[in-house]
Amino acid sequence: xxxxxxxxxxxxxxxxxxxxxxxxxxxxxxxxxxxxxxxxxxxxxxxxxxxxxxxxxxxxxxxxxxxxxxxxxxxxxxxxxxxxxxxxxxxxxxxxxxxxxxxxxxxxxxxxxxxxxxxxxxxxxxxxxxxxxxxxxxxxxxxxxxxxxxxxxxxxxxxxxxxxxxxxxxxxxxxxxxxxxxxxxxxxxxxxxxxxxxxxxxxxxxxxxxxxxxxxxxxxxxxxxxxxxxxxxxxxxxxxxxxx
Numbered sequence: 617x618x619x620x621x622x623x624x625x626x627x628x629x630x631x632x633x634x635x636x637x638x639x640x641x642x643x644x645x646x647x648x649x650x651x652x653x654x655x656x657x658x659x660x661x662x663x664x665x666x667x668x669x670x671x672x673x674x675x676x677x678x679x680x681x682x683x684x685x686x687x688x689x690x691x692x693x694x695x696x697x698x699x700x701x702x703x704x705x706x707x708x709x710x711x712x713x714x715x716x717x718x719x720x721x722x723x724x725x726x727x728x729x730x731x732x733x734x735x736x737x738x739x740x741x742x743x744x745x746x747x748x749x750x751x752x753x754x755x756x757x758x759x760x761x762x763x764x765x766x767x768x769x770x771x772x773x774x775x776x777x778x779x780x781x782x783x784x785x786x787x788x789x790x791x792x793x794x795x796x797x798x799x800x801x802x803x804x805x806x807x808x809x810x811x812x813x814x815x816x817x818x819x820x821x822x823x824x825x826x827x828x829x830x831x832x833x834x835x836x837x838x839x840x841x842x843x844x845x846x847x848x849x850x851x852x853x854x855x856x857x858x859x860x
Contacts, residue, residue: 622831624856628822628849629680631655631804631836635663637671644675646845650853653705655834657682669702678705680834684742686710689717693724696739700728704737708782711741711769718776738779738800743769746784746805763787767794774799785820785830792829804834808851822852826859 628651632643640660647654654677660668661683669679681704685692692713699707709721722739729736743766744753750761758765766787773781780800783791788801803825822833835852842848 624853624860625650626652627826627832627856628852629653629655629802629832629834630839630849631657631682631834632660632672633657633836633840635659637664637668640664640668640671643840643845644672644677646840647677647849648846649676650846650849651677653678653680653832655680655682655836658684666702669704680705680740681707681737684708684710685721686713687717689713689720692717693720696721696724697728700725700734700737701732703734706738706740706780708740708742711743711773711778711781715772715776718773718778722777722779740780740782740800740802741769741773741778742782743773743787744783763790766791770795780831785825785828785833788820788825788830789828797829800831801829802832802834803830806833806835806852807838808855821855823855823859826856 630647630651632640632654634640634643654672656669656672656679672679681699681702683699685695686709692709696707709718711718718741725739726736744762748762753760753762753765766783770781770791774795780802781791782802782804784805785803788803791801806820806822806825808821825833839845839848839852
C-alpha cells in the first residue's frame with residue numbers, strides 16, 4: 617500500500633464502538649462495505665473476545681485492531697506474534713513504551729507473518745490521546761505542551777521503525793512538515809462541521825485533515841449513530857475526495 621494510491625474508501629476507517637455481537641453485525645450491515653476498513657477497540661474486544669473479529673471479517677472488512685499495546689518489550693512482542701495470526705490490517709501500540717518496545721513489536725509482527733507467508737500487519741503508534749490537552753498533561757506532571765510531547769514521541773517512533781502515527785488532526789500538518797512523507801498519519805477526532813465535539817478536544821473536519829497530510833481518518837459516532845449511516849459515510853467520502 618502506498619500513501620498516494622489510497623482511495624477515499626480506504627482512507628475512511630469506521631470505528632465500531634459497541635459491546636455486543638448483534639450491535640456489531642448491525643453496524644457492519646449499515647456500513648454496507650462503503651469503506652474497506654473498520655476499527656475494533658477495547659470495548660468490543662473485552663465484551664466479546666477476539667472471536668468477534670471473525671464476525672467482522674465475514675462482511676469483507678479489513679480490521680484495524682486498536683489494542684493500544686503498552687508493556688515491556690518481551691510482553692508486547694509476544695502479543696504481536698499472537699496478533700499476527702489474526703491477520704489484521706494494522707495494530708496500535710502506545711509510543712510511550714519506548715524505542716525498543718516499538719522495534720521489537722515490529723519485528724515480531726514481521727517474523728510471525730513471514731512464517732505463514734502473510735503480509736505483516738502495520739504498526740501504528742499512539743502519541744498523546746485526543747482527549748488530552750495541555751492542562752491535562754500538566755496535571756500528569758508533564759511540563760511539555762502536547763505538541764512538544766507529540767514531536768518527541770514521533771521522532772523516537774520513526775527511528776524505531778514504526779509504520780504510522782496516530783495523532784489528532786491538529787498535529788498533522790506540523791508532523792508532515794517536520795518529518796516528511798515516509799510514514800502514515802492516522803487521525804481520530806474527525807467531525808463534520810455540524811457535529812458535536814463529544815469527549816475529544818483536538819478535532820478537525822475530514823477535508824481539513826486530509827489537506828493537512830492525514831492518510832487515514834478514524835470516525836465512529838459521527839457515522840454509526842446516524843439514522844442513515846450510508847448517507848453519513850457519503851458526506852465524509854465527498855469531503856475526502858474534494859480535499860484530494
